Amino acid sequence: MRSRSAWTVFWRTVLGRAYPRIIGAQREKSWVFFEIFLPLLQVTAYVYIYRAIEAPPEFIGFVVLGGAMSAYWLNVLWSMASQLYWEKETGNLELYIVAPTSRMAILLGMALGGMFATTLRAIAVITIGMLLFHVSMTVQNVPVLLGVFVTTLVALYGLGMLLSSLFLLFGREAWHLSNLLQEPVSLVSGFYFPVRALGQVVAAAASILPITLGLDAMRQLLFPAMLGDLRFLSPEVELGILAGLAVLFLILARRALGYFEALARREGRLSIRGQ
Amino acid sequence: MSDSYAIHTEDLRRVFRAKRREAKKQKREIVALDGVSFSVGRGELFGVLGPNGAGKTTTIKILATLLSPTSGRAWVAGVDVAADPKGVRRHIGMVSGGETSGYGLLTIEENLWMFSQFYGMDTRAAKARIKELLAVVGLSDRSRTKIYHLSTGMRQKMNFVRGFLTDPEILFLDEPTLGLDVQTARTLRAFVSNWLAERRDRTILLTTHAMHEADELCGRVAIIDKGRILACDAPAVLKRGLQSEAIFRLRIADLADAHTAVAGRVDVSRFAQTAHDEHIEVDLILTSDGALPDVLASLQSAGGRLLSLEKREPTLEDVFLHVVGHGFEDAQREGGGA
Amino acid sequence: MRADESRGEALRSLRVAAWLGWQIESNWADPFVFAIYSLVKPLAGALILVFMYAVIAKGGLQSPLFPGVFVGNALFIYVPAVLAGISWTIIDDREHYGMLKYVYTAPVNMLTYLVGRGVAKTMVATIAVVMMLLLGTLGLGVPIRLGDIDWPLVLGSLVLGSAMLAFFGILLGGVTLVTARHNYGVGEAVAGGLYLLCGVVFPLDTLPTWLSSIGRAIPITYWIEAWRRALLGQRTALFSGLSDGALVGIIAGSTAVLAVLAVLVFRLAERRARAKGLLDMQTMY
Numbered sequence: 001m002r003s004r005s006a007w008t009v010f011w012r013t014v015l016g017r018a019y020p021r022i023i024g025a026q027r028e029k030s031w032v033f034f035e036i037f038l039p040l041l042q043v044t045a046y047v048y049i050y051r052a053i054e055a056p057p058e059f060i061g062f063v064v065l066g067g068a069m070s071a072y073w074l075n076v077l078w079s080m081a082s083q084l085y086w087e088k089e090t091g092n093l094e095l096y097i098v099a100p101t102s103r104m105a106i107l108l109g110m111a112l113g114g115m116f117a118t119t120l121r122a123i124a125v126i127t128i129g130m131l132l133f134h135v136s137m138t139v140q141n142v143p144v145l146l147g148v149f150v151t152t153l154v155a156l157y158g159l160g161m162l163l164s165s166l167f168l169l170f171g172r173e174a175w176h177l178s179n180l181l182q183e184p185v186s187l188v189s190g191f192y193f194p195v196r197a198l199g200q201v202v203a204a205a206a207s208i209l210p211i212t213l214g215l216d217a218m219r220q221l222l223f224p225a226m227l228g229d230l231r232f233l234s235p236e237v238e239l240g241i242l243a244g245l246a247v248l249f250l251i252l253a254r255r256a257l258g259y260f261e262a263l264a265r266r267e268g269r270l271s272i273r274g275q
Numbered sequence: 276m277s278d279s280y281a282i283h284t285e286d287l288r289r290v291f292r293a294k295r296r297e298a299k300k301q302k303r304e305i306v307a308l309d310g311v312s313f314s315v316g317r318g319e320l321f322g323v324l325g326p327n328g329a330g331k332t333t334t335i336k337i338l339a340t341l342l343s344p345t346s347g348r349a350w351v352a353g354v355d356v357a358a359d360p361k362g363v364r365r366h367i368g369m370v371s372g373g374e375t376s377g378y379g380l381l382t383i384e385e386n387l388w389m390f391s392q393f394y395g396m397d398t399r400a401a402k403a404r405i406k407e408l409l410a411v412v413g414l415s416d417r418s419r420t421k422i423y424h425l426s427t428g429m430r431q432k433m434n435f436v437r438g439f440l441t442d443p444e445i446l447f448l449d450e451p452t453l454g455l456d457v458q459t460a461r462t463l464r465a466f467v468s469n470w471l472a473e474r475r476d477r478t479i480l481l482t483t484h485a486m487h488e489a490d491e492l493c494g495r496v497a498i499i500d501k502g503r504i505l506a507c508d509a510p511a512v513l514k515r516g517l518q519s520e521a522i523f524r525l526r527i528a529d530l531a532d533a534h535t536a537v538a539g540r541v542d543v544s545r546f547a548q549t550a551h552d553e554h555i556e557v558d559l560i561l562t563s564d565g566a567l568p569d570v571l572a573s574l575q576s577a578g579g580r581l582l583s584l585e586k587r588e589p590t591l592e593d594v595f596l597h598v599v600g601h602g603f604e605d606a607q608r609e610g611g612g613a
Numbered sequence: 614m615r616a617d618e619s620r621g622e623a624l625r626s627l628r629v630a631a632w633l634g635w636q637i638e639s640n641w642a643d644p645f646v647f648a649i650y651s652l653v654k655p656l657a658g659a660l661i662l663v664f665m666y667a668v669i670a671k672g673g674l675q676s677p678l679f680p681g682v683f684v685g686n687a688l689f690i691y692v693p694a695v696l697a698g699i700s701w702t703i704i705d706d707r708e709h710y711g712m713l714k715y716v717y718t719a720p721v722n723m724l725t726y727l728v729g730r731g732v733a734k735t736m737v738a739t740i741a742v743v744m745m746l747l748l749g750t751l752g753l754g755v756p757i758r759l760g761d762i763d764w765p766l767v768l769g770s771l772v773l774g775s776a777m778l779a780f781f782g783i784l785l786g787g788v789t790l791v792t793a794r795h796n797y798g799v800g801e802a803v804a805g806g807l808y809l810l811c812g813v814v815f816p817l818d819t820l821p822t823w824l825s826s827i828g829r830a831i832p833i834t835y836w837i838e839a840w841r842r843a844l845l846g847q848r849t850a851l852f853s854g855l856s857d858g859a860l861v862g863i864i865a866g867s868t869a870v871l872a873v874l875a876v877l878v879f880r881l882a883e884r885r886a887r888a889k890g891l892l893d894m895q896t897m898y
Binding site for chain 1: 660815
Binding site for chain 1: 289291336339340341342343360361364365367368369371374375376377378380381385388389390391392393394395396437
């Protein structure tokens with residue numbers, strides 16, 4: 001095989017691994033019902049909770065935005081982090097390891113491939129929210145908003161890559177960890193209400209999760225009437241922290257993937273199946 | 276380590292340790308490889324032959340950088356597998372028997388293209404090569420079939436194509452014809468032979484427990500059992516080593532076990548028996564042809580009735596029997612794992 | 614097949630599947646870690662609601678809505694547990710372990726097999742529900758008093774609810790037989806939808822009429838109401854005119870209808886899966 005530049009291999013790998021996600025979603029469309037329509041109903045439930053308890057109207061907007069962004073968190077958790085567990089179980093992981101390509105490229109391909117369905121879900125939630133529940137969003141600062149959104153995703157996917165490194169070593173333990181993380185993260189990250197409501201200490205601790213600061217910043221930028229005592233940090237500060245988290249998680253992910261792969265090779269766990 | 280070798284191992288050891296809670300009813304430590312050393316020259320088709328659980332797959336996994344050795348060293352294309360696994364991967368490909376890899380909703384062509392991208396292949400070149408290789412294995416008309424509709428044989432053919440698609444310098448074939456019908460297995464073996472004949476600088480390491488496959492394809496064969504290499508040479512040389520011995524196959528009725536009749540006899544070098552419905556098949560390696568009448572007399576005294584007698588040229592199975600000290604089926608029964 | 618042979622096969626399938634389900638659910642960790650995991654997950658989900666009330670509702674946890682909502686939320690833990698436990702079995706056996714085809718070629722009663730596989734998750738959910746109710750009673754002021762609990766109604770809700778959720782799971786299992794494995798569990802996704810429609814965390818009449826009508830056709834709505842009556846002695850306004858007997862009758866009747874529908878859907882799905890060769894398909898992407 002001709003020697004090819006690492007960059008070429010990287011991007012071809014990303015495209016190659018994204019392809020099954022994109023095509024798979026076209027060939028079997030039941031995901032539209034299970035991964036977009038039904039989650040939409042769940043977000044709607046929280047809207048009605050707020051209506052039932054007569055929450056201020058901007059809380060409806062908070063929960064709609066939280067529901068939209070939770071799609072990305074779930075994509076990271078299930079379509080990327082725990083995906084290596086499934087790849088191990090089906091025998092694909094061995095072939096990925098033997099190939100002269102970057103694990104991060106494979107994970108990035110998975111994430112980008114799933115981005116279509118995820119973004120569709122996020123758009124559906126926001127659109128329904130705005131149309132049905134009369135949520136009104138006022139974009140205060142487009143560059144900062146875009147910066148926050150993109151940086152949040154980069155940091156989130158970096159975290160996902162870091163988590164996925166655990167799957168190289170652990171099998172079902174790591175899968176159960178993903179399962180376990182779902183609800184606690186929803187709670188402390190402020191998917192359904194501003195994280196500041198949980199107190200400064202919890203909000204600060206939860207800020208290690210990129211989605212926490214991302215959501216808080218986006219809420220402040222989209223709902224300028226957001227009550228002062230529910231804001232955590234200013235959007236610009238949160239953007240700065242997110243950028244730092246993005247760099248940190250990507251570096252850690254690269255190191256962790258190498259470390260855990262070597263450990264899994266030593267312990268003979270790369271090929272264990274049927275867990 | 277000399278760069279003239281495609282593969283070189285020195286005293287490879289691999290020990291698997293069970294977790295405490297899993298080890299209550301089984302051994303805590305399993306020694307899968309116990310000091311394996313061999314070298315494979317460039318352009319060779321080298322076989323590793325042994326029963327289930329002998330250490331064949333463990334050897335390949337170490338060389339393919341899926342597993343680290345517990346001790347010892349190995350080099351593939353001159354690169355240390357433990358120190359620089361990424362460096363090794365640029366030179367290798369792997370095909371395993373019974374693989375279930377791939378994505379069910381994708382077609383054969385799409386799956387193969389996807390894997391080609393992990394090696395950075397240009398799409399046009401990849402598609403041309405896929406088309407060429409699918410034609411060789413007889414899957415051209417199924418290139419647009421989704422994976423989950425494929426039979427076992429077709430899936431393995433696809434796996435074969437995947438392994439050869441990137442034209443690797445060194446290819447590991449781990450029991451590649453496992454579970455395949457005779458015709459398909461023959462097609463794939465012919466494919467392997469032709470590929471190597473056309474590319475003199477390519478190397479293949481093949482593990483198998485099918486003696487005839489090793490005999491047919493391999494320039495040299497290493498016989499492995501219980502994690503150790505017991506013999507390593509060309510099949511013809513290994514068989515010639517038994518030429519001085521007299522090898523017979525007997526079919527005997529009315530006798531359940533020939534062991535008591537032949538065990539302990541000095542004129543019997545090696546002995547193995549296989550039970551069938553109404554007779555047993557006994558493979559004997561005698562010190563000379565002249566020992567045969569006495570051995571037959573022993574078997575008849577024990578109540579056996581000779582149905583047929585055949586003097587054979589030594590096969591690799593006989594070599595295995597001679598080297599290991601028990602039959603291949605006996606080793607299969609004891610082995611079990613990979 | 615004779616009736617007693619059929620019954621024997623059904624019981625054997627249930628028993629073996631329950632054992633297998635437990636092995637799969639619990640063998641990945643030591644008991645302590647498993648206990649932590651089994652509790653933290655549902656509790657964290659339920660605490661979202663507690664914080665919403667504590668932080669935002671007028672009156673906080675003293676809001677008159679809170680006890681009913683808390684009890685509904687706690688009992689709803691069963692719903693994703695059972696639905697996912699049963700429907701995920703199809704995916705797990707088909708795509709992960711490659712065993713579904715062997716189960717189908719064995720003399721197994723598939724319906725009781727699926728129910729059996731869901732038993733482990735149900736047992737774990739029971740512990741979580743009890744812990745939630747304890748937390749609510751002891752820590753959050755939910756007025757559940759042992760002496761005031763309507764135990765016959767509890768027993769009836771438990772028995773009927775188990776059957777109802779099991780049949781729901783079977784219906785979803787049928788759907789899973791003929792769909793691909795996507796990233797999220799079908800059981801959890803459907804439970805998310807039911808969360809909206811069954812009056813679990815807000816009065817059903819808060820929804821637009823057309824949506825609340827859908828909710829009124831779902832047995833889970835009445836099941837949640839039964840638990841509220843049994844534990845709190847509360848009746849929601851929408852069902853205030855229904856006696857306990859009528860409520861239980863509705864649950865029983867709708868469960869019977871659901872049972873017929875679930876078995877029908879499952880058998881149709883099986884037929885389609887056999888016709889299209891889907892019993893051993895692999896669809897992960």
